Amino acid sequence: MNALVSPESAVDPSVDEAALDVPALVLGLARAGRSAQRVLATMPSAQRAQALRLGAAALRRAAPAILEANALDVVDGKAAGLSSAMVDRLRLDPARIDSMADAVEQVANLDDPVGQIIDETRRPNGMVLRRVRVPIGLIGIIYESRPNVTADAAALCVRSGNAALLRGGSEAARSNRAIHTALVAGLVEGGVPAEVVQLMPTQDRAAVGAMLAASGLIDMIVPRGGKSLVARVQADARVPVLAHLDGINHTYIDRQAEPAMASDIALNAKMRRTGICGSMETLLVDAQFSDPHGLVAPLLEAGCELRGDARACAIDPRIKPADASDWDTEYLEAILSVAIVDGLDGALAHIARHASGHTDAIVTADEEAAARFLSEVDSAIVIHNASSQFADGGEFGLGAEIGIATGRLHARGPVALEGLTTYKWLVLGTGQIRP
Amino acid sequence: MNALVSPESAVDPSVDEAALDVPALVLGLARAGRSAQRVLATMPSAQRAQALRLGAAALRRAAPAILEANALDVVDGKAAGLSSAMVDRLRLDPARIDSMADAVEQVANLDDPVGQIIDETRRPNGMVLRRVRVPIGLIGIIYESRPNVTADAAALCVRSGNAALLRGGSEAARSNRAIHTALVAGLVEGGVPAEVVQLMPTQDRAAVGAMLAASGLIDMIVPRGGKSLVARVQADARVPVLAHLDGINHTYIDRQAEPAMASDIALNAKMRRTGICGSMETLLVDAQFSDPHGLVAPLLEAGCELRGDARACAIDPRIKPADASDWDTEYLEAILSVAIVDGLDGALAHIARHASGHTDAIVTADEEAAARFLSEVDSAIVIHNASSQFADGGEFGLGAEIGIATGRLHARGPVALEGLTTYKWLVLGTGQIRP
Numbered sequence: 001m002n003a004l005v006s007p008e009s010a011v012d013p014s015v016d017e018a019a020l021d022v023p024a025l026v027l028g029l030a031r032a033g034r035s036a037q038r039v040l041a042t043m044p045s046a047q048r049a050q051a052l053r054l055g056a057a058a059l060r061r062a063a064p065a066i067l068e069a070n071a072l073d074v075v076d077g078k079a080a081g082l083s084s085a086m087v088d089r090l091r092l093d094p095a096r097i098d099s100m101a102d103a104v105e106q107v108a109n110l111d112d113p114v115g116q117i118i119d120e121t122r123r124p125n126g127m128v129l130r131r132v133r134v135p136i137g138l139i140g141i142i143y144e145s146r147p148n149v150t151a152d153a154a155a156l157c158v159r160s161g162n163a164a165l166l167r168g169g170s171e172a173a174r175s176n177r178a179i180h181t182a183l184v185a186g187l188v189e190g191g192v193p194a195e196v197v198q199l200m201p202t203q204d205r206a207a208v209g210a211m212l213a214a215s216g217l218i219d220m221i222v223p224r225g226g227k228s229l230v231a232r233v234q235a236d237a238r239v240p241v242l243a244h245l246d247g248i249n250h251t252y253i254d255r256q257a258e259p260a261m262a263s264d265i266a267l268n269a270k271m272r273r274t275g276i277c278g279s280m281e282t283l284l285v286d287a288q289f290s291d292p293h294g295l296v297a298p299l300l301e302a303g304c305e306l307r308g309d310a311r312a313c314a315i316d317p318r319i320k321p322a323d324a325s326d327w328d329t330e331y332l333e334a335i336l337s338v339a340i341v342d343g344l345d346g347a348l349a350h351i352a353r354h355a356s357g358h359t360d361a362i363v364t365a366d367e368e369a370a371a372r373f374l375s376e377v378d379s380a381i382v383i384h385n386a387s388s389q390f391a392d393g394g395e396f397g398l399g400a401e402i403g404i405a406t407g408r409l410h411a412r413g414p415v416a417l418e419g420l421t422t423y424k425w426l427v428l429g430t431g432q433i434r435p
Numbered sequence: 436m437n438a439l440v441s442p443e444s445a446v447d448p449s450v451d452e453a454a455l456d457v458p459a460l461v462l463g464l465a466r467a468g469r470s471a472q473r474v475l476a477t478m479p480s481a482q483r484a485q486a487l488r489l490g491a492a493a494l495r496r497a498a499p500a501i502l503e504a505n506a507l508d509v510v511d512g513k514a515a516g517l518s519s520a521m522v523d524r525l526r527l528d529p530a531r532i533d534s535m536a537d538a539v540e541q542v543a544n545l546d547d548p549v550g551q552i553i554d555e556t557r558r559p560n561g562m563v564l565r566r567v568r569v570p571i572g573l574i575g576i577i578y579e580s581r582p583n584v585t586a587d588a589a590a591l592c593v594r595s596g597n598a599a600l601l602r603g604g605s606e607a608a609r610s611n612r613a614i615h616t617a618l619v620a621g622l623v624e625g626g627v628p629a630e631v632v633q634l635m636p637t638q639d640r641a642a643v644g645a646m647l648a649a650s651g652l653i654d655m656i657v658p659r660g661g662k663s664l665v666a667r668v669q670a671d672a673r674v675p676v677l678a679h680l681d682g683i684n685h686t687y688i689d690r691q692a693e694p695a696m697a698s699d700i701a702l703n704a705k706m707r708r709t710g711i712c713g714s715m716e717t718l719l720v721d722a723q724f725s726d727p728h729g730l731v732a733p734l735l736e737a738g739c740e741l742r743g744d745a746r747a748c749a750i751d752p753r754i755k756p757a758d759a760s761d762w763d764t765e766y767l768e769a770i771l772s773v774a775i776v777d778g779l780d781g782a783l784a785h786i787a788r789h790a791s792g793h794t795d796a797i798v799t800a801d802e803e804a805a806a807r808f809l810s811e812v813d814s815a816i817v818i819h820n821a822s823s824q825f826a827d828g829g830e831f832g833l834g835a836e837i838g839i840a841t842g843r844l845h846a847r848g849p850v851a852l853e854g855l856t857t858y859k860w861l862v863l864g865t866g867q868i869r870p
Binding site: 136137352380423 | 473477556562564569572675699700702707787809813818819821822824825830843844847848857859860862867869
């Protein structure tokens with residue numbers, strides 16, 4: 001478990017990169033993770049929680065070592081020309097390490113889904129059928145430069161009885177290793193096998209390919225990072241992937257929207273934070289809405305660039321004409337496309353064509369229009385009269401999230417502990433045989 | 436929709452096979468299915484149920500045409516050298532058509548999962564979060580020679596608001612077309628778009644490949660058939676697959692099993708029907724169990740071949756020695772492997788190594804041993820004191836099943852209507868913006 005890692009080394013000194021058989025390495029890690037998971041799964045829930053608390057304490061104690069490792073990553077990252085946004089994501093400080101440990105403790109305190117009874121029925125022959133939640137098994141997490149994912153993702157996996165195989169970005173290799181070393185030391189102190197949380201010891205990109213191909217060994221892959229990472233994972237994986245590629249989120253302002261509420265929601269949905277996946281990317285305005293200028297003016301004044309269709313451009317001369325690609329673009333910055341639509345049907349048609357299945361919202365006082373929108377929009381999250389920026393596991397009361405999923409199977413929307421479980425059927429008989 | 440198909444033709448006369456662009460054909464069918472599904476999803480549940488009843492009535496009315504088409508398939512199948520078991524699966528008679536129509540009516544009468552509220556919470560800011568069940572979308576069903584799957588699978592999809600794209604085996608092409616034509620005529624009479632249930636109009640094997648590759652267009656593939664079909668689908672699919680490959684099912688007779696119950700369950704689990712996926716393939720007997728001969732004698736007398744490890748062979752001279760491959764073999768016939776194990780730990784170790792994750796059972800009066808077995812065996816179905824032959828959606832009270840799944844995500848064990856749904860999050864606000 002690399003207990004004695006020198007922070008000076010950007011590569012794991014226990015690994016001879018040149019001689020590495022990467023597929024065999026990944027196979028070995030996956031097998032070790034699966035064995036360790038079986039031990040974890042039989043541990044009492046309270047013990048798993050307590051081990052996470054010890055992990056959090058170990059993170060706090062290791063803060064100096066983590067900061068030292070991180071400082072070297074930051075120096076190298078700057079030298080390698082990382083953007084200032086990327087350097088900011090990479091950089092840790094004492095407060096960020098504290099937050100990371102807090103987050104691990106919060107996950108420890110979440111209700112454990114494992115063992116929950118989903119439903120129970122009694123058959124006419126007296127057999128009782130019970131569905132109970134069980135861990136999925138081994139989860140692969142592939143992420144980019146945010147080192148806190150190392151602790152966050154590991155904590156969610158351990159709390160839900162799963163093993164984690166982590167593969168972080170090379171820019172954060174030393175930071176990730178220091179965090180992993182501390183966290184695992186705490187988990188082991190709590191009786192959790194060290195192999196429950198493993199960090200890929202090589203930055204060789206072939207390791208990602210081997211993880212994606214490890215069908216039957218890794219049960220699910222969660223990519224955490226930018227669009228190119230998610231697209232690559234979705235394209236190549238033989239293992240099921242839990243992710244979203246785009247958050248092309250629409251807010252539709254209906255003719256019966258209350259104007260002040262509409263304006264507040266539109267401004268918040270776009271501008272509170274423009275870089276998160278739940279931010280609005282397209283504003284749809286009913287042609288019959290009474291105050292379109294009251295919608296766009298606060299956005300323009302807040303520094304948002306608006307790109308409109310012909311009717312939208314007529315609202316305000318500061319609105320630039322949109323081109324066809326704008327309706328399919330996730331800007332993740334202070335740019336918003338605006339279309340005027342002919343009522344609810346126009347909005348539904350636009351959304352059916354352009355939405356990415358993430359989060360779409362309607363603002364209206366018309367309950368009938370809202371009901372149709374909630375029923376007919378087929379996205380993971382559909383909102384009536386609230387900001388799309390609420391699309392987040394914490395805001396949904398899940399305590400945390402491993403990610404937001406726009407796939408249709410297993411789990412959709414914000415995914416936290418429950419999404420990291422599956423179920424099995426228990427059949428409790430008294431000697432029944434089938435006639 | 437091939438309303439006027441001549442039963443004489445083994446290939447769909449509306450299709451020029453030589454000129455066929457198979458990937459484009461599958462793309463077109465998938466798009467049409469998705470559009471039709473959106474219409475279906477907004478239809479009231481009672482209307483979908485009623486359309487299925489009309490479909491069942493149409494099947495009964497079309498019995499002569501279906502039998503005529505089937506007779507030609509059977510003649511061709513015999514000429515092509517199909518085994519008598521395959522011909523039996525292929526052959527329809529008036530009673531089987533009646534059962535098929537009955538099954539469609541039963542599915543129509545099942546509770547509709549669509550629209551069910553899974554859970555609902557209220558956030559401190561007043562927003563209400565509600566998870567509701569919604570259809571998955573377009574389901575691809577790839578199956579072999581049983582023509583009744585055409586009606587069964589279509590009915591389950593329609594009841595749960597999904598569209599179906601069916602690709603049946605070439606031996607049953609005329610039977611499937613006749614069944615499909617009748618069923619769709621009834622559905623259309625009930626207001627369901629014809630494209631909700633589409634039958635692949637070509638037997639070109641490239642169509643299967645195109646279905647498996649149709650990620651983003653087909654939401655889930657369900658293979659129904661033998662191991663080679665399932666293995667091919669699992670190996671090649673880019674679309675999520677719901678299936679099981681093997682049912683290597685164990686029944687463990689514990690030292691505290693009641694001997695008569697143990698013997699009854701073992702005999703039933705193997706011999707009631709040997710060819711179903713829930714049948715027992717390996718009998719594990721605790722070395723401390725009091726009456727091992729009472730377990731094996733009824734099986735031997737019922738005509739079952741037993742293959743044992745050294746200790747099992749000592750029970751009865753009629754038991755043949757097993758070789759290493761026996762422990763990983765799904766016989767699906769009157770052959771059973773038998774191993775003597777050292778108590779519960781021995782049974783758990785054997786199962787962890789050899790089970791396929793389908794159905795495993797313990798027979799014991801020791802509640803503690805049962806609890807450990809139920810907790811530690813990680814299969815889709817884990818049984819205490821009952822026959823593994825209950826592993827079936829109908830026996831589980833689900834009304835029907837689209838299949839049994841041994842994958843770990845989305846749905847496990849017998850999958851019926853609920854497994855054909857997913858959920859979305861509804862957020863009901865009153866103007867909330869995120870601070």
